[in-house]
Amino acid sequence: xxxxxxxxxxxxxxxxxxxxxxxxxxxxxxxxxxxxxxxxxxxxxxxxxxxxxxxxxxxxxxxxxxxxxxxxxxxxxxxxxxxxxxxxxxxxxxxxxxxxxxxxxxxxxxxxxxxxxxxxxxxxxxxxxxxxxxxxxxxxxxxxxxxxxxxxxxxxxxxxxxxxxxxxxxxxxxxxxxxxxxxxxxxxxxxxxxxxxxxxxxxxxxxxxxxxxxxxxxxxxxxxxxxxxxxxxxxxxxxxxxxxxxxxxxxxxxxxxxxxxxxxxxxxxxxxxxxxxxxxxxxxxxxxxxxxxxxxxxxxxxxxxxxxxxxxxxxxxxxxxxxxxxxxxxxxxxxxxxxxxxxxxxxxxxxxxxxxxxxxxxxxxxxxxxxxxxxxxxxxxxxxxxxxxxxxxxxxxxxxxxxxxxxxxxxxxxxxxxxxxxxxxxxxxxxxxxxxxxxxxxxxxxxxxxxxxxxxxxxxxxxxxxxxxxxxxxxxxxxxxxxxxxxxxxxxxxxxxxxxxxxxxxxxxxxxxxxxx
Numbered sequence: 039x040x041x042x043x044x045x046x047x048x049x050x051x052x053x054x055x056x057x058x059x060x061x062x063x064x065x066x067x068x069x070x071x072x073x074x075x076x077x078x079x080x081x082x083x084x085x086x087x088x089x090x091x092x093x094x095x096x097x098x099x100x101x102x103x104x105x106x107x108x109x110x111x112x113x114x115x116x117x118x119x120x121x122x123x124x125x126x127x128x129x130x131x132x133x134x135x136x137x138x139x140x141x142x143x144x145x146x147x148x149x150x151x152x153x154x155x156x157x158x159x160x161x162x163x164x165x166x167x168x169x170x171x172x173x174x175x176x177x178x179x180x181x182x183x184x185x186x187x188x189x190x191x192x193x194x195x196x197x198x199x200x201x202x203x204x205x206x207x208x209x210x211x212x213x214x215x216x217x218x219x220x221x222x223x224x225x226x227x228x229x230x231x232x233x234x235x236x237x238x239x240x241x242x243x244x245x246x247x248x249x250x251x252x253x254x255x256x257x258x259x260x261x262x263x264x265x266x267x268x269x270x271x272x273x274x275x276x277x278x279x280x281x282x283x284x285x286x287x288x289x290x291x292x293x294x295x296x297x298x299x300x301x302x303x304x305x306x307x308x309x310x311x312x313x314x315x316x317x318x319x320x321x322x323x324x325x326x327x328x329x330x331x332x333x334x335x336x337x338x339x340x341x342x343x344x345x346x347x348x349x350x351x352x353x354x355x356x357x358x359x360x361x362x363x364x365x366x367x368x369x370x371x372x373x374x375x376x377x378x379x380x381x382x383x384x385x386x387x388x389x390x391x392x393x394x395x396x397x398x399x400x401x402x403x404x405x406x407x408x409x410x411x412x413x414x415x416x417x418x419x420x421x422x423x424x425x426x427x428x429x430x431x432x433x434x435x436x437x438x439x440x441x442x443x444x445x446x447x448x449x450x451x452x453x454x455x456x457x458x459x460x461x462x463x464x465x466x467x468x469x470x471x472x473x474x475x476x477x478x479x480x481x482x483x484x485x486x487x488x489x490x491x492x493x494x495x496x497x498x499x500x501x502x503x504x505x506x507x508x509x510x511x512x513x514x515x516x517x518x519x520x521x522x523x524x525x526x527x528x529x530x531x532x533x534x535x536x537x538x539x540x541x542x543x544x545x546x547x548x549x550x551x552x553x554x555x
Contacts, residue, residue: 069147076128101127200266206220215364281330286330336503341498345442346443368419369417498516
């Protein structure tokens with residue numbers, strides 16, 4: 039629900055969401071008014087500034103840029119840079135050549151353009167392109183480098199924050215769909231670009247400053263979660279990048295530089311080592327939503343789904359779920375004769391090894407081939423019940439036999455009680471910000487007795503394709519919608535074992551996201 043922002047004489051209500059729209063509208067009108075006056079000063083009718091398409095055409099005429107720039111404005115990402123140049127060109131036509139003036143034209147045009155347009159002393163001096171050619175600006179080496187670096191950082195930060203970001207696969211949890219050493223481009227537009235929650239941050243890094251290991255952001259300002267409209271819906275079985283939900287707290291071993299790799303899983307440490315040992319040996323840091331570690335898994339459960347795992351087989355809404363191409367599980371392979379055909383093993387990507395006591399991680403195709411060999415014994419390895427299985431309340435679930443469990447859906451109500459509160463307590467308390475009390479007297483939410491709860495956002499269930507070797511929702515539960523980052527587009531590089539020295543997997547380069555299904 040939107041929080042009430044203003045109530046005036048009880049006759050109308052403006053919410054915070056409405057107020058944000060009003061602010062955007064006012065800034066747009068201010069920019070348009072400034073452009074209107076600048077057009078008039080350049081000898082063009084002011085009304086052209088408010089006609090879509092015609093305003094851009096006239097703008098290019100005023101500044102002297104070629105008309106093919108209109109086509110470039112339509113090209114994704116490229117159009118952003120073209121428009122930034124157009125903003126600078128327009129103020130150049132009014133004699134503004136300073137670095138700070140160009141920065142103002144890009145960052146605060148809704149203030150700078152009205153200033154130029156309505157101030158009588160500001161005059162149109164000619165086409166910016168012609169002026170620059172006739173009287174080139176002499177810049178110091180320092181200014182040349184400063185402008186280049188600042189623009190590059192600004193552009194890269196914008197692209198990384200809202201459009202596309204590069205990721206690497208550090209663990210084998212998605213093999214063989216995604217492998218260690220795969221480098222991905224991930225679209226943040228697909229499910230709707232998420233607005234920054236933590237705006238004060240070191241540019242172009244996620245949550246740690248390289249080499250130093252320090253946190254790369256300040257929590258002094260925290261904005262409310264917002265997301266732009268999505269291009270497509272998140273669909274069942276999509277590979278998805280998301281912020282690790284239990285990554286709100288991470289543990290650093292005291293006295294150790296943590297500049298490399300993923301941070302220790304704090305809640306996992308608590309379950310394994312106990313609170314006393316963790317507090318003695320680790321420093322614990324709380325991280326905001328958009329600064330939690332990035333994970334990539336496959337979305338196997340959507341809001342409202344019923345999900346269950348029976349003897350390693352996933353069921354969704356009581357129907358067997360289709361297996362992705364690269365699905366892997368652990369098998370015990372005992373050789374009673376000679377090694378199978380080496381060429382066929384290589385074709386199927388099977389690494390034959392006598393180590394690990396015959397334990398092999400195999401796809402369905404690989405398993406079927408090995409089972410045909412009457413000199414081999416091939417059977418699945420069961421995973422025992424253990425403490426690392428969600429919701430960690432000793433109900434007897436394992437990663438092989440899990441559930442059934444119902445995935446929360448925004449707006450839907452669910453009965454809660456002693457039998458299922460362990461499953462939904464983190465959702466109610468941590469992801470949706472309620473005060474939750476569980477005691478002998480029953481369950482209280484925000485101080486009121488509760489036997490049901492209505493969810494405020496959608497949730498998803500994520501699992502790795504390497505099913506027996508994946509830290510996924512079976513270990514830590516639901517992924518809230520506000521944690522969703524984006525959808526993988528394609529692999530742009532793939533290094534064997536994650537090292538260039540081991541070679542490149544050329545067959546995986548430019549492999550698209552559709553091939554990961």
